[in-house]
Amino acid sequence: MKNAFVYAGLLASALFLGASAHAQQASGSMQAMQDSSNAKAMAASAPRDPALKPYFADFGGKAGLKALMEDFMANLMADPRTQPFFAHVDRTRIKHELVDQFCVILDGPCTYTGASMAQAHRGLGIKRADFNALVEDLQKAMNKHNIPFRAQNKLLAKLAPMHRDIVTKQ
Numbered sequence: 001m002k003n004a005f006v007y008a009g010l011l012a013s014a015l016f017l018g019a020s021a022h023a024q025q026a027s028g029s030m031q032a033m034q035d036s037s038n039a040k041a042m043a044a045s046a047p048r049d050p051a052l053k054p055y056f057a058d059f060g061g062k063a064g065l066k067a068l069m070e071d072f073m074a075n076l077m078a079d080p081r082t083q084p085f086f087a088h089v090d091r092t093r094i095k096h097e098l099v100d101q102f103c104v105i106l107d108g109p110c111t112y113t114g115a116s117m118a119q120a121h122r123g124l125g126i127k128r129a130d131f132n133a134l135v136e137d138l139q140k141a142m143n144k145h146n147i148p149f150r151a152q153n154k155l156l157a158k159l160a161p162m163h164r165d166i167v168t169k170q
Helices: 002-026 029-034 036-045 050-058 061-078 091-105 117-121 128-144 149-165
Strands: none
Touching: 050 149, 061 091, 061 128, 091 149, 117 149, 128 149
């Protein structure tokens, strides 16, 4: 169970990406996304891994990822610890970006065009406790969808390196 929380904590970094990407877009700070160096950063935010293709089916394909994000967002909005991060953003867009990001990582037939983790989370002041709360909400959604523990961990391990760009406040 400890590994589930460790890996799930890493996944939370991907999830804050969606919320903060939209918030920054709304403020006009996403304009820098046009240049090629930012395109490389976006690709790094969703590193495709052909070795994970078998796990794409465990998540139910793209349709399963969409259903997962519906429940995940409902959990985030119901949780007083995470709700403030998502209250004033385009949640539909966030869910779409997260579906695409997870789909790409799991080597599904998708393209991720969202922001890099560093760009998306700049200035949000995300603390470790915020991050951990989001992870708990994601775990609830994945468990509700009966995603096998091994598949969850495979995805989370790919998201792990993104963590350092998410938690920006002590």
